[in-house]
Amino acid sequence: MTDSPAPVRQLSLHRRYFDLVAAGAKTVEVRVKYPRLADLAAGDTIRFRANGTDETCDVRVRRVTEYPDFESLLDGAGFPNVNPTATRSQQLADIRAIYPPEKEALGALAIEIERIGDQ
Template identity: 65%
Template sequence: MSTTHRLNLYRRYFELVAAGTKTIEVRVKYPHLENLAVGDRIVFRIKDTEERCEVEVLRVTEYPSFEALLDGEGPERVNPSSSLEQQLDNIRSIYGPEKEALGALAIEIKLV
């Protein structure tokens, strides 16, 4: 049985997901995401707005760091409008080193 997860996204990433060009979502391996599985749904929203989009989880892969994730998945699948270096800086500005130490999740998604 699939589960629906609700997660916030910054507008710039939300727009890439909603356009179907962002196919890999990056998250820290928080305890509430440990049960994320293929076939689950994620409803992304922009905080403090009514804007939403729904995706299906196609794959979840764990990496030891954000750098390993971007190398393994390809930066163009995470954010086609930014270089690898820019993305690494952006991700690390959202998640500090103590969060990255928990592990990084690459969540392959497709619009529903």
């Protein structure tokens, strides 16, 4: 019996974050610890799609680290890895504008990523 490759996960990104991933500048993606992401692991592939477009960018997951909240995540993962164009306080405000407190209460995932090939 052979192992089949893991499916490619499809996730959407706001344009500004998509552009940072595509440029290789954003190396940590922030997500809430939803049950559908519980088995995300190093070696998995994510296909990010820029919201409202057909534009995609494939990345490989290097590591997934769980944090109790977004502040801990930004400190532990290094906020410049999440968004090198914004301050820590601006990033925290931006993330919390996307995810309300009840979502943050589920826990936060820092997904360390690397682009796959030239796209």
